[in-house]
Amino acid sequence: MRKVWLASAALLVFGVAGCGSAGGGSNAADDVIRIGFIAPTQGAFGEIGENLVDGARIAVDQANAAGGIDGRQLELVVTDEGTSPQTATQAARDLVGDGVELVGGMFSSANCGAVAPIIEQSPAVLITGSCASNEQTGAFTGQAPFTRTFGVAARDRSTADAVAEVIGQRFPQVRTFDVLGFDYKWGRETWDGFRDGLDGGAGITVNREQWLPLNTTDFRAQVSAMSRGLAGERDGRGVFLSTYGAGTAGFIQQAESFDLPQQIAVLANAGEYYNVARSLNGRAPDMWNAYDYNYAAFDTPVNQEFVEAYGAMHDGARPVGWTYQGYLVGLAYTAALQEAGTDDPEQVRTALEGVTFDGPSGPVTIGAESHQADIPTVVSHTVGAPDQPDGIDVVETIVVPYGGR
Structure with missing residues (x-):
């Protein structure tokens, strides 16, 4: 039977290893690298949030099992998106105010539209998970509307x-x-x-x-x-x-x-x-x-590992599209952190522009100008x-x- 996941606290932390709790920019070898993840954790959209978080957790667990980023482990910090732009923007402000400057996730396109300008005025970076409104990235115009926001979901x-x-x-x-x-x-x-x-x-x-x-x-x-x-x-x-x-x-x-x-x-x-x-x-x-996804569509080693990892969490069930989107957020951050060699958000932002990594569907590239991942439908x-x-x-x-x- 699949578990029922419900957040009872404002912030939940997963995948912790090592000591300390560094914000963006810290390079101490014994520090963890915190990735903030915003998702609905209760109510009508709670299952969606569970799936998004599960995907990100799988990516974090895989990165940590492979040695982390230059020996530093990743830590997923989850906060509730709520159901409105107001609750989502407050969640983003709370994370950035707590020094968590690598942010990902989110379900609602309206919420992403409200949070992106907040991130633009901060030192943080945002990789949206499920948000798919056509103006969220520069997929159509070629030029990203926000310099600090990226998207991994297929556009509407x-x-x-x-x-x-x-x-x-x-x-x-x-x-x-x-x-x-x-x-x-x-x-x-x-x-x-x-x-x-x-x-x-x-x-x-x-x-x-x-x-x-x-x-x-x-x-x-x-x-x-x-x-x-x-x-x-x-x-x-x-x-x-x-x-x-x-x-x-x-x-x-x-x-x-x-x-x-x-x-x-x-x-x-x-x-x-x-x-x-x-x-x-x-x-x-x-x-x-x-x-974006069906587990049966892709015959790749990454997809096989992803499906097996999700099945181990949920009694053999298959992952869904929202799980896949959370997973892509985690994979994108892992690849950008490896390329940047630091969790300094500005250097991670630069690394995300044009970064390529192996996803369940095969190689994925985030456009350097569009900030849009080139995933199939x-x-x-x-x-x-x-x-x-x-x-x-x-x-x-x-x-x-x-x-x-």
């Missing part, structure tokens, strides 16, 4: 483009879509990108769009309206979800009671989904999903299967290379 547009490309190829007859999403920037950006990615939106009919507040889990009214109002023949219908986590799980469970998945040709989703399919205990519907075709690991049959994975945005 990359995710939407990837699933649109695959759905357009596999289901060319599906031209009518119903849309249900969370009413915020990420939700609307992924739908806009998906729609535009299907032949530039030409010939696509939007039957019904329904946008709901974040954290909505009761979709009975929306599912009922969608089921009653489906247009055209079954082979030409699709549903696109811009939801995640408990929202996606709630929609799927309520859609089953209306037999909705059987009335459409394709159900597609942009965003982390594997954890939802796992929670459905073998009853997940046939789904096409696009996100994975489109996964999955369906519930009680006899498979995690209750999920990964039918197929399609790796869509990073396209420069």
Whole structure:
């Protein structure tokens, strides 16, 4: 059984070895190097935070097992992101005020957008984990909007483009879509990108769009309206979800009671989904999903070690996209610290510009100008299967290379 992880203190420390607790810039051989990690640690997004932290912990543990950075061990200092830009910025201020100037993590793009300017006015560095709004890095413009902030998650547009490309190829007859999403920037950006990615939106009919507040889990009214109002023949219908986590799980469970998945040709989703399919205990519907990661997509030694390390923490379960993002934050910091030869934040910042390291998908480079990691997007075709690991049959994975945005 997977453990339930809940933070009860403002700051939690993991992966401690050695003595002392140095801030950025200290080079004492017996000091640890502290990496601050901001993530939601309780409430509706607590599971997401758990996954992000687990990924970073795996990277820290691996670095320490390999001898650390010039003999100095890494220490992960976790603080709660909360649920708003205000709580996230306070978390960042607390870390930097405590001398922790190498900062990573975070889930919400809105929170990242609030924290990046704070980091810009400090001596600290930030590597965002799950934040994926298109303006967070210079993936589109080529020039990073912040000199001290970097990103490892695929941009919203990359995710939407990837699933649109695959759905357009596999289901060319599906031209009518119903849309249900969370009413915020990420939700609307992924739908806009998906729609535009299907032949530039030409010939696509939007039957019904329904946008709901974040954290909505009761979709009975929306599912009922969608089921009653489906247009055209079954082979030409699709549903696109811009939801995640408990929202996606709630929609799927309520859609089953209306037999909705059987009335459409394709159900597609942009965003982390594997954890939802796992929670459905073998009853997940046939789904096409696009996100940064699926454990079955990459046959590399790094991915094998990552999957095994996560399985050892969680009774053989597979890591999800959020775990992968936290892992990339840890790997990026490890590589930059090794290149810089110090934990001085300014030198680490310089090292991060153009740094290359081996990730689960293969070599990853953070653009020197864009501050964006060039990771691919994975489109996964999955369906519930009680006899498979995690209750999920990964039918197929399609790796869509990073396209420069």
